[in-house]
Amino acid sequence: MPKSLSHINQFPINELMSENSIDCVIFGYENQQLKILLIKWKQEDLWTLPGGFIFKNEDMDEAANRILKERTGLQDVFLNQFYTFGNKDRKQTSDSESNRKLDHLSKKLIANPKIYEWITKRFITTGYIALLDINKANPKPDFLSDKCEWKAIDELPQLLYDHESIIQKGLTHLSIQLNYLPVSMLLLPKKFTMQDLQKLYESILNKKLERSNFQRKMLKLGIFIRLEKQLTGAANKAPYLYCFDKPKYTELIKKGIGFTY
Amino acid sequence: MPKSLSHINQFPINELMSENSIDCVIFGYENQQLKILLIKWKQEDLWTLPGGFIFKNEDMDEAANRILKERTGLQDVFLNQFYTFGNKDRKQTSDSESNRKLDHLSKKLIANPKIYEWITKRFITTGYIALLDINKANPKPDFLSDKCEWKAIDELPQLLYDHESIIQKGLTHLSIQLNYLPVSMLLLPKKFTMQDLQKLYESILNKKLERSNFQRKMLKLGIFIRLEKQLTGAANKAPYLYCFDKPKYTELIKKGIGFTY
């Protein structure tokens, strides 16, 4: 597998690089909010999903893992393809102002006109979702960006290209697969309350759930271990902390949690 | 949109063609069997899915529609992307004998060595499922094949490349989406019996269903219109024919049939 590239001038056009790219919707969970890792272009307020190109002699899944590692420092992260985006105008942002800024900035940052031409053409891109513990990630910008940031799902900035619809599709995929993927185990910290869990579900399903029924149904699954209470200092009963019974959880996920919402 | 190509020597390598392809899992239903349209290479007993290449200035969905039309003569067919296959060895068939045959045959059929090299390299391919009325299709072989045939899902021949896993994934996608896609309306003929419908469901879900409960639950959906009886000549009660109440069916599909199996 080729090494990663550290500068734009190293791009081996028409040689090692295929005409396919990958974009990652990297999910994390913090302060009872579902978040996505976004990248900001240098100088301007232009945001995109972390992504990269696929080498010709590289498996697509390999490429996704490489890109994720470059951007978060993490290996062996849960990573799952969900859709491929191939509209011929997918690099046009709906907002024309952003388009202008991006065009101007690209020309400035990418001196070599051949590389500029290559990098700005239509790429067919495949979307992957990643699920990880937000505390373990150590985001690093790439050579065209100066900042990585976790953004709450309902407070996203305007995004370039078709990246907004990629996120939407990724979210839909996540909600559909919720019963078959270990989403909550991967996103929540080791210890969590039922409220944390419920808020996570509500974020993903974009829907309020009834508190008491949620708790009863969840506990009935038999995949949680009740720990000590968490005293919050508030004038009310303290919630229990829970952790996952990992073997049982893994077992259950295989046949599907069978949860209805 | 570019016109379709009628001969291998017309391939405009590195000019109009991207390095992406499309493979279609085209579903039909006949004699109470779920079938897939397959293509046979010239001379040898080598089978593949119908597919083709994506032009650089073409939407991916456009390309899929074009390819489907080239192969079946049909337009405005239900067509739905399900997964993208990008392993670097995906053009290797697990059966080495088939590999040898294919290699030999390719060299014979594709005279130009540059085109041979181009066409045999790794393409990232996106799988689409198509759902159509088997009686309306008029399959046509492409320039490397001499036969198209509908094959029952449980009697498939050995397939080249990774096409078997593409079919598997397509079938899985179909079964998962069964409550949200108008599968039975697209695959069944206008008039059908409950047994036809049940066999279709059983093929897709790969699972036997209980006859009387299936019927009751289906009829309760209120999306069928009961027609005359179908006298079969057998010594038993004749089944009713049904057709879909299309407006109600379409309405129901939007929110999901909510059928459990």
Added chain:
DNA sequence: CCAATAGTGTCTGTGAGACAGTATGCT
């Protein structure tokens, strides 16, 4: 009559959703 399949009715268990009631931690 019988055999075979179509279609309907009934029972049971499970579980979702609504909501009432109890427990607990802090002021």
Added chain:
DNA sequence: AGCATACTGTCTCACAGACACTATTGG
């Protein structure tokens, strides 16, 4: 005590699954 939130119990309705029963067709 009083308040707020956590947790538990109970009721109802819907429906899946099992299976018995009736209807129809032709031998």
